[in-house]
Amino acid sequence: MLHLKLLLFLLPLWPVEPSVKSEKLSEAFSFAKKNQLDTSICIMVDMSRPSGKNRLFVYDFKQKKTIISGLCAHGVGGGSTAIKPVFSNKVGSNCTSLGKYKVKNRAYSNWGINIHYKMYGLEQTNNNAFKRIVVLHSYTPVPNYEIYPRTLFGVSAGCPVIADEQMKQIDKLLIKKKKGVLLWIYN
DSSP, X not given: OHHHHHHHHHSOSSOOOTTSOHHHHHHHXXXXXXXTOOSXXXXXXXXXXXXXXXXXXXXXXXXXXXXXXXOOBOOOOTTOOSSSOOBOOOTTOOOBOOEXXXXXXXXXXXXXXXXXXXXXXXXXXXXXXXXXXXXXXXXXXXXXXXXXXXXXXXXOSSSOEEOHHHHHHHHHHHTTOSSOEEEXXXX
16 A cells, blocks of 8 residues: 555656656746746746757646647757757847746737737846847747758747747637746756
8 A cells, every 4th residue: 555655646746748847847837826927827848859849838737738739949049050059048149048937918029920928037047038028929930830850940039939820829828817827948
């Protein structure tokens, strides 16, 4: 009986897609709760994955599953390539910044489906996001499906840029939220 209890204790808290680690989801949920963000969903962006594979995952904590996934471009600055992103929080760097963000406030975009969401950096590694005009938006040339081994590059000045279809789905979720939603970009 003790072995069964130990085994149940060791099981991950959240069932996950192969690309989202359970410890990341546990930390995301705790962070959202502690920082008074929405605790029904979070947006995870795994920059360690190739740019031609799905990197963006919207995780539903109530359903305990990924409900949206898609490609996500990284910034072109600092010597970034399609294979290897370079990260920076510096204004003017055109690089993606790692860390946790609050996503809130829908606005007009010149790109994709003409909607973007403001991103507010919550850590030292991304606290210039608002100044840098880093926002979540779509761009029509980004495909709605994985293209690996091909890569995605040259469409971001530091913003997480996604396909129009994923942006439409995410917009339907975010537009209803009273609180900001956690978006976490990690490598």
